Amino acid sequence: MSGRWRVAFPSFLLGAAAMQWAKVYHSYRIEGKAQTAYERELVGGVDRGTFRRHYDEQVPTIEEEFEWWGRFHQHRHEMRYDLVAATVREHLAPGGVVLDVGAGAGLVADRLADLRATYLGLEFSARNVRAGGAKFAEHTGPLSVSFFQGDAERMPIPDGSVDVVVMSEVIEHLMHPDRAVREVSRVLRPGGVFVMTTNNASEMPCRSPLANPLAWVEKALGATRPELISLRPWAWPGPVAEELLPPGVDRMHLPHTHHIYEETRRLFEAGGLETFEWSTFEFPPHQSRTDQWLEARGERGSELVDVIERICRRIPLIDRLGCHLFMV
Numbered sequence: 001m002s003g004r005w006r007v008a009f010p011s012f013l014l015g016a017a018a019m020q021w022a023k024v025y026h027s028y029r030i031e032g033k034a035q036t037a038y039e040r041e042l043v044g045g046v047d048r049g050t051f052r053r054h055y056d057e058q059v060p061t062i063e064e065e066f067e068w069w070g071r072f073h074q075h076r077h078e079m080r081y082d083l084v085a086a087t088v089r090e091h092l093a094p095g096g097v098v099l100d101v102g103a104g105a106g107l108v109a110d111r112l113a114d115l116r117a118t119y120l121g122l123e124f125s126a127r128n129v130r131a132g133g134a135k136f137a138e139h140t141g142p143l144s145v146s147f148f149q150g151d152a153e154r155m156p157i158p159d160g161s162v163d164v165v166v167m168s169e170v171i172e173h174l175m176h177p178d179r180a181v182r183e184v185s186r187v188l189r190p191g192g193v194f195v196m197t198t199n200n201a202s203e204m205p206c207r208s209p210l211a212n213p214l215a216w217v218e219k220a221l222g223a224t225r226p227e228l229i230s231l232r233p234w235a236w237p238g239p240v241a242e243e244l245l246p247p248g249v250d251r252m253h254l255p256h257t258h259h260i261y262e263e264t265r266r267l268f269e270a271g272g273l274e275t276f277e278w279s280t281f282e283f284p285p286h287q288s289r290t291d292q293w294l295e296a297r298g299e300r301g302s303e304l305v306d307v308i309e310r311i312c313r314r315i316p317l318i319d320r321l322g323c324h325l326f327m328v
């Protein structure tokens with residue numbers, strides 16, 4: 001009798017846990033789909049004039065954001081510039097041309113300054129164009145640097161004139177990303193390379209895998225099965241400032257789309273681009289308790305988060321759950 005009890009008791013616990021996990025996941029999926037649908041509707045009525053004014057008048061430079069975020073999050077954020085610049089170096093021949101779409105103040109250019117090449121920083125915001133130009137006004141290295149204003153969906157760049165295009169944390173803000181992809185394809189020379197990072201809709205859930213393991217499974221498998229993803233942010237959390245709104249409009253949200261690898265790969269393919277490398281990075285999510293705990297540790301937290309990053313990138317399926325998607 002006691003032997004049967006020892007066997008049955010763990011089975012009972014496992015069954016109870018499975019029922020609880022199914023219940024939690026069912027609620028998670030219903031709420032996630034509802035939130036996704038709501039955000040998708042929010043970004044449907046954006047006009048280009050308001051879009052431009054927002055990025056000209058409301059969006060700070062990346063250096064200003066670093067001051068607000070603090071050293072820990074600056075450390076984490078700069079990881080993507082290191083990753084992007086390292087990839088550009090792999091594919092940019094001496095004397096080549098790299099176009100940085102949404103260049104900000106040129107943090108990618110900072111990391112390429114020793115190359116004999118041409119760097120073109122395309123920025124939608126006039127404020128960032130001025131900041132980038134001022135930053136590199138005294139630059140005398142081998143890298144030729146210039147900044148100019150333009151639209152990712154209508155680039156003022158000749159056909160087939162660029163060797164590498166960079167678009168880091170830009171595509172999620174665009175109203176028509178398909179147009180930008182076609183523009184990237186147009187300006188690249190045959191065999192040219194596109195390096196892209198963006199928000200990852202398959203990012204690691206904030207809840208522990210012990211509390212909601214099915215959500216983790218959904219996110220990991222959803223990278224290549226987009227239909228599985230239930231919670232997918234589409235809109236910037238806060239509305240556009242009231243003073244920027246056109247007459248008669250009470251509220252407006254701009255795009256801040258989290259991308260799914262397979263869906264984005266198809267988008268690139270439709271624009272004539274073949275994805276040959278992809279991964280995710282930045283573990284754990286900023287909004288997680290783990291991230292907050294690490295930030296409170298100061299310099300030690302920065303060291304620990306780097307260890308977590310290296311470990312997560314090496315574990316199959318978990319390596320799909322970074323906050324950001326990287327595609328080449």
